[in-house]
Amino acid sequence: MASSICVWAEPEIVTLDLPTMNCAICPITAKKTLTKVKGLTRADVSYEDKQAIVGFDDDQINPETLINATTEAGYPSTVKQADNQ
Numbered sequence: 001m002a003s004s005i006c007v008w009a010e011p012e013i014v015t016l017d018l019p020t021m022n023c024a025i026c027p028i029t030a031k032k033t034l035t036k037v038k039g040l041t042r043a044d045v046s047y048e049d050k051q052a053i054v055g056f057d058d059d060q061i062n063p064e065t066l067i068n069a070t071t072e073a074g075y076p077s078t079v080k081q082a083d084n085q
C-alpha cells in the first residue's frame, strides 16, 4: 500500500477532480487532452464522478502537467487526495 519510497519506475496514479465537466462530451474531450500528454499511461475519465483517474510516468511529467493540460482544455482540475476511498 504505502509506496512513498519507491525505487521502481512504476507509474504514478492520481485522481483529478474536474468539477466543470457538465455534459457527456466533456469527459471525451478531457480524455483526448490528457492522452496527448507525453508520459501518460492511463486516463479513465468519469463524467458521473466528475473525475479522472490518470496514470503517468513521474520521470516525465507530474500532476501539475496534467492539471495544466486539462485547464487549457477548459477543465480546471485539482488532485484529489487519494488516501483512501
Ligand SMILES: [Cu+2]
Binding pocket: 021, 022, 023, 024, 025, 026, 027
Ligand atoms: Cu461538455
